[in-house]
Amino acid sequence: MTRDYSGFLPLTGSTTPTKRAPTPLEMLGWKPFFSQQTNIEDLATTPPVRVTEVHRSGLRVLGDGIDTTIPPGPEATVGDWFLLDQTNPANSTLLDRISLFERRAAGHDRKRQMIAANVDTVFIVTSCNRDFNVARLERFVALAFEAQVTPVILLTKTDLSEDTAPFLDAARAISNRVVVEALNAKSEEPIARLASWCTPGQTVAFLGSSGVGKSTLVNALFRNAVADTGAVREDDNRGRHTTTHRQLHFTAHGCAVLDTPGMRELQLTDVEDGIAEVFDDLVTLASQCRFNDCAHETEPGCAVRQALENGVIDAPRLARWRKLAAEERFNTSTLAQRKAQDRSFHKKAKSAQQKKKW
Numbered sequence: 001m002t003r004d005y006s007g008f009l010p011l012t013g014s015t016t017p018t019k020r021a022p023t024p025l026e027m028l029g030w031k032p033f034f035s036q037q038t039n040i041e042d043l044a045t046t047p048p049v050r051v052t053e054v055h056r057s058g059l060r061v062l063g064d065g066i067d068t069t070i071p072p073g074p075e076a077t078v079g080d081w082f083l084l085d086q087t088n089p090a091n092s093t094l095l096d097r098i099s100l101f102e103r104r105a106a107g108h109d110r111k112r113q114m115i116a117a118n119v120d121t122v123f124i125v126t127s128c129n130r131d132f133n134v135a136r137l138e139r140f141v142a143l144a145f146e147a148q149v150t151p152v153i154l155l156t157k158t159d160l161s162e163d164t165a166p167f168l169d170a171a172r173a174i175s176n177r178v179v180v181e182a183l184n185a186k187s188e189e190p191i192a193r194l195a196s197w198c199t200p201g202q203t204v205a206f207l208g209s210s211g212v213g214k215s216t217l218v219n220a221l222f223r224n225a226v227a228d229t230g231a232v233r234e235d236d237n238r239g240r241h242t243t244t245h246r247q248l249h250f251t252a253h254g255c256a257v258l259d260t261p262g263m264r265e266l267q268l269t270d271v272e273d274g275i276a277e278v279f280d281d282l283v284t285l286a287s288q289c290r291f292n293d294c295a296h297e298t299e300p301g302c303a304v305r306q307a308l309e310n311g312v313i314d315a316p317r318l319a320r321w322r323k324l325a326a327e328e329r330f331n332t333s334t335l336a337q338r339k340a341q342d343r344s345f346h347k348k349a350k351s352a353q354q355k356k357k358w
């Protein structure tokens with residue numbers, strides 16, 4: 001899989017191609033990627049609108065001078081762009097996405113459920129204390145890579161830690177494609193430290209376990225700049241947003257911040273490529289094993305074990321990769337596949353038992 005990583009770098013003033021003020025559509029997140037899917041004539045008759053709220057009763061969409069609700073469709077989620085059919089909104093055209101967070105729903109058919117579309121950056125938040133866990137960070141980075149969203153790791157609570165260097169080192173070792181920042185979320189730091197990713201027209205989201213400072217950071221982005229922040233509470237010490245539906249909030253200068261309960265429950269399903277990107281060095285090594293299906297255990301000509309013996313790779317990291325990949329495979333398999341795996345396991349166990357008897 002080839003992927004363009006140029007977008008994984010934070011935008012800086014010097015690389016911004018034009019200095020003109022963003023258009024109202026650009027403030028909502030409109031990008032050349034979407035313009036390419038339409039043309040000037042169509043833009044006039046079917047103007048672009050972005051889904052900013054998903055309710056059972058309908059989708060709230062915003063455009064240039066447009067704020068309306070269109071009927072809910074199974075195929076759209078918060079962050080999506082439509083070309084709005086003003087006479088028959090149900091006929092609006094959904095545009096291709098730059099990125100998509102999705103998950104498998106619970107239940108028998110385990111249908112895919114879309115969480116959020118066209119997110120540019122996801123801040124993976126953890127704190128410089130006992131919450132810090134490399135395996136958990138790797139899992140979130142894999143989810144971001146899979147969704148085609150730029151991950152940025154934020155280490156909070158630097159003010160409560162005597163030495164943040166070991167946390168920074170461990171987080172930076174996860175992937176050389178992921179920027180890591182350490183900060184005190186309760187100070188004045190967040191606005192300046194997150195500024196390069198929270199420019200007008202950018203869409204950001206936050207991932208991380210409970211209590212690490214996600215709400216504190218979101219509130220910092222909205223402090224003194226209340227635009228459409230009805231559901232984001234100031235002084236939220238418990239850190240629970242009141243929102244129960246999926247919603248984009250816009251800061252006063254036009255950065256969209258995703259607030260969606262689903263982001264808290266993203267599972268490791270269908271993220272094989274994302275995991276392979278986090279552990280790309282190990283994947284490359286594994287491809288050099290003599291056998292295609294090498295389990296890197298006792299097989300001859302195993303490049304992974306060789307690298308381990310030579311001290312080229314780190315044993316705990318190798319173990320984390322294998323654990324994550326196994327979990328992903330299990331989550332991704334269908335119920336029928338799991339039953340088949342179970343049956344074949346019981347068969348093998350039975351035949352092993354019978355062999356013993358003989």
Ligand SMILES: Nc1nc2c(ncn2[C@@H]2O[C@H](COP(=O)(O)OP(=O)(O)OP(=O)(O)O)[C@@H](O)[C@H]2O)c(=O)[nH]1
Nearest residue numbers: 156157184185186210211212213214215216238239
């Ligand atoms: N000292 C200090 N406290 C922090 C920092 N970041 C967050 N906190 C505090 O940690 C607690 C939890 O922060 P929240 O922002 O609510 O955490 P959250 O990640 O949103 O948690 P959930 O909403 O449960 O997912 C709050 O009391 C915050 O004030 C930090 O950098 N330094």
Ligand SMILES: [Zn+2]
Nearest residue numbers: 289294296302
């Ligand atoms: Zn091997």
